[in-house]
Amino acid sequence: MGNVIELKNINKIYGTIIKNQVLYDVNLSFKEGTFNSIIGASGSGKSTILNIMGTLDKPTSGEVYIDGKRTDLMTKNELAEVRNKKIGFIFQFHYLLPEFTALENVLIPYLIKDGKAPKEVVKRAEELLDLVGLSKVKNNRANNMSGGQQQRTAIARALINNPKIILADEPTGNLDSESTDAIYDIMRDINEKLGTTFIVITHDRRIAERADRIVEINDGKVHMDIVR
């Protein structure tokens, strides 16, 4: 299996007058189909790494490859397309569109790509909601669901375009332990069934230890990298 994400000599400096370097020469790559976790203290730079991998942020220097294509030189529109087709995001605060129902939220990445969802795609969205155990609340507005339900909707949404990569930034940071376990079970399940690469930032060592690989970031550098 090849590398689906590759970071080469990534440096990130915030600010122009008062410079604040967050990442120092980070080299990281992730193999396709693996389940990875990134840990580290807050302010260590782990979220910045995830945002750079997700093309939401640009490195100050260094090269980023997603699925073999260099992205740090792409235009905004090309990046939007990469995000839409290859990457699924799961954020800590679930970030659904509150004006739309769970099912509509799941369909939005497809609609961004294609404008109109044919029946089989709607069916697939329903299957994904079924997969995350939400078929009963699929027509609820996003702000009419519990935190755990919203996060599971976000997972289903991240999967609708069959992305190669799912990037999750503390997806359970907001949830109780029962929901946390359920979310991780679902993510591992998807990883095994669909072969999607997962990169998950977490505070929770217990969760991190269930991943195939644990990367620890400390002061903007890779401190520890354990593959199991």
Add this chain to the structure above:
Amino acid sequence: MRLPFKIANRFLWSNKGQTLLIALGIAIGVAVQIFIGSLITGLQDSLINKTVGNSPQIKITSDDKYFDLDSTSLDEIKSIDTNITSVSYALDIPALISKDSKNNSVLLRGLDLDRADKIYNIKSRIIDGKPFWGDRVNIGKDLAKELNVAVGDKINIRTSDGKLKEFLIEGIYDFKVANLNKSWILINISTLQEFTKQNKISSIEIKTKDIFLADKVADNIKNAIDKNLKVINWKEENEELLSGLKGQSTSSIMIQVFVLIAVVLGIASVLAITVLQKSKQIGILKAMGIKDRQASYIFLFQGLILGILGGILGSALGLGLLYSFSKFAVNPDGTPVVEVSIKYSFIAFSAFVAILSAGAASLIPAIKSSKLNPIEVIKNG
């Protein structure tokens, strides 16, 4: 295009109160525009109608004061331009009228009743008695009051060259213009010709369908008839009125423009706030790969939807205002104070302008949203 529209729609309907408020704002703007526009057009129309509507818009006269009327030429003149609705002829003779010891200078207007009625609406202007015929004449309301005469009384009329005759008052008219009511005596033209031994006429009077085309029609007539005759139209004679109306139109347009500016500023500011309100959503959409252009369409559509909503609502409101104005602002006799002119093309135009300006007003928030960076939203939660 489909998704931005869907999102725009949903954004609007998820906050019904705010949406309704903006739409109402636009609607009131449109309604005011329609109301003021129609009112002023109506005011001008009725003013023009009152001034020139019941009088000939084109007059053919001669430098020699009197000229021969060839009996066929009236129909010929009518066929010159399709805009001509009626043609009449008149003989005007200045005279003095005496009753007891009072003398008033008047103008004897010899007319053909059927033809002149189509121009002056004489029959409906008679407030007492009947229209003139034979030796019987019509005098104006104010003259009757001044001379203290009524229908059935006799008056002595003396022309400037000394011819004198007694006429019976058959009816009293009211042209709503004191000047005319005091000086015009309407009389059958052949009676007058016989009385004054004057077989010629002094003018041919013409009424047009569209009174604003009177100058063009006058030009056509001028080209077609005897070069010795003069053709005058009402526009030449009423330049002051026309320039006054022009001033009024300009001020009405100014009011409408400012209303429009207020509407545009209102939409722009509210939509600018919506971008802030929805910045989280825009950030999510961008993280999921929506392109900047599509993101900006969301606000463009919001503006357009608001414009359409406001335009429709405003047209209805404006029509309602106009309707109630013409129903409730009435004279004691039940006729409206101002005959408002409801022109659907003007209403459609106002609504269209509102939609267009709503679209234009949403450009700023649209650009703003296209510049929004998703990372700001993701980072700041």
